[in-house]
Structure formats: C-alpha cells, structure tokens
Amino acid sequence: MGLRHSSLARVRDEDVLGVDPPYDHPDYVGTRLRHPKQPLVLLPHTLSERTAPVYGDLAFDELDNDLTRQHAGQPLGERISVSGRLLGSDGRPIPGQLVEIWQANAAGRYRHAVDTHPAPLDPNFTGAGRCLTDENGEYRFVTVKPGAYPWKNHENAWRPAHIHFSVFGRAIPDRLVTQMYFPDDPLFPFDPIFNSIRDEKARDRLISSFELDLTQPEWSLGFRFDIVLGGRGATPLEEPHDD
C-alpha cells in the first residue's frame, strides 16, 4: 500500500472483534474466499453511522409472528414460544424495532430451492416471521422447534438447531444478524459457526433459556432470548494518528 499520510487508522479485524467472530475463520469453509484480506478502515461515526432504518410504523398482523398459523393446517413439530427483550448497550429497551426471523422446519429442512437436505418439507410451514418490539422492547413469536441439519462443511457436519434473527438497533453499528440456539445442544462442540465466537460468555448469549413462565399450558414450550446490541469492537479514535 506504500507510504500513507492518512488520518484514518487501518485496523486488523482481529483487533476490533468485540464479541463478534472474525471474518477469517478457516474451520468454516465458506469464509475462505469471502473474507477481506486488506485491513479495515476505521470509520469515524458520522450521521450516516449514527442513524439506522426505522420501521416502527409498519403494521403487521397476528399471523406475522405466529409461524404455526400461516397455512391451512398446523405444521408438524414441537410448538414453541420464543420471546425476549431487545436492549441497547446501555441496557435500555428499544421499542418499535423490526425483528425478522427465519428457520428450518422441524425436520431440519428450509423452504428454499438451494436446500437439498433429504428431509421432508412441511406444506404447513414457511419458516419466516416478523414483528415489532413493543413499548418495553419485547418481541414474541410462536413457531416450531427447528431440526438440526447436515451441511457438508466437513465430514459428518451438522448445524445445531437454530433460528436466524435480524434487528437494526438505533445506529448502523448496532445492525445485527445472528442465530438463537437451544439449551444443551449436543452439537455445540462440533459447530464451527457457533465456535467462531471466541469468548464463551459471548457464545452463551446466543443460547436461549427454557422458561416455564413463558410456556403456554397445553400449547407450547417457552424459550427466552434477550438481545443486547452494541457488540461491535471498533470505536472511532478521538485523536486520529498517522501510521
């Protein structure tokens, strides 16, 4: 890159991970050709980064967050309720936030052309949900527990059961796409995606907890998954320095 007299620091991903996994994680084969090799440019936060999309005005109906009622019949599988609070790094709840989820069905199959796992599709399950957090930052979904599925990353590779989550937060650095896991999954030690998160406490944040209080009698098992935003490691330098 030659000599540079720039006030913008270049940083290695490794040095600004925060709780996040690195881009370069060879055990997850998909990262090998998709991680940048150049250093990252540390971006001062301007209004463009201090803001984020706002969707609090959207009106979703009750079927949007109940994945078991989007078709004529009930999907097969273990019916579950998943709810939790969306919090900023300051611990304050974030109301009016769009929460989007997607998942495999109870047999471990996604309704997607690229999924070739020979497990059955369920005509009564799409696997997509969306809702807004309420005034306390709470979201709530009803769905079925997704199955584990094989994924060809290495010999006999299986993903632990998970639900994909997407939230925006209050500013661009908050933007989070992650996965919620289930307690005591025996596949955790073998999953390179879960283990791409280096800190055990941070990994544990993605494991939902079973809660009897959220369990609907005669209907669904309850799991809680609170999401705290603000895990990015990079903080803009007050006094930029030349390298």
Added chain:
Amino acid sequence: MTDSALVPAPSQTSGPFLSIGLLRDHVGPSVVSEDDPRAIRIRGRLLDGNGDPVPDGLIEIWQANAAGRYAHEDDLRTDIPLEDGFRGFGRSGTVDDGWFEFVTVKPGRVPAPDGEPQAPHLVVLVFARGLLKQLVTRLYFPDESDANAADPILSELDETERATLIARAEDGGLRFDIRLQGDGETTFFAV
C-alpha cells in the same frame, strides 16, 4: 461489560437461506418509485476471492434523502425537510448470478463529525453465507468529483482504496461491484 446480563449478542452468519426471512414484501430494492423523475438505477455484482459471483448474498443500502436528511430521530437538522414515505433503506438479494440492483435517489450532503460536509454517499452492508458478520462499505457518486476530492473520508484513502468506493456510470445508471477478497478488493470499514 461488568454486568454479564449486558454482554452483547455476537453476530452469526445469515447463511444461504436468508431470502426466506429478509427478502419479503416489507423491504425491497426500490428506495423510491421507479417513476420518480430523480430515480437512479444502481447495479452491481457481489464477487468472491476467485472473482466468482456470490449468489446467496444480501446487499443493504442506507442513505439520507435528496436534501441530505436522514429519516431518523437523531438527525436533528430540522431545517432540512423529510420526505413523506422516504425511509432511505433498501435491500437486494444477489441470487441472479451475484447481481444486485437498487432504484434510489442520490442523497444530499450530510456533515462529518466536525461539521464539514461529506460527499453524497450510501452506506452499504453485505451479508452472505461465509460472512460471520456483515461487511460495511460506502458507495460514492462519479459525477461528484469536487465533493469526492474534498470528502473527509474519501480524501484520506489512497487511490486504489478510493477507486473501489466510487460507482461508475453505465447504461444510464450506476455500476458498483463489491469484491470480497483479492484483486480489486473493496475497501471495507470497521464501525
């Protein structure tokens, strides 16, 4: 981070099936209507370290309106008007052999932290199988050479870095390829 209950949630990959949850009717590739006389079309390809297209990715753009105001409560510059129905956010998948496409307007200038105006730009986020967290970059406009030259971020990049962030005119619209790795690798930001 002293309260373990406040450990933030780390990122995980969107995986290859993100279209199920993220490419639905509530968010699409049109930030403005195609009939908007100001509309510009931005196309590009998402490419991996071999130069091969990435067909399972998602590109998001975030921007101010044409007057330079973000549709967000923390943009306190109330002297600049908001536009009805303008959210400033768009999403496109890359399922068509790595191609993505947006219809939007060129945003106005928004200030850097020191108040200096930045050149018009879009914030661009990239998600895909194989990305354990999103990549963050920016798109700048080729017909803004004076503003680009003075931009507090663009002007601090070297020529090869800068070149990856400026779209080029093509077929009446703009072309902006995103290379995740290798020759012509896009400049990505840590935020």
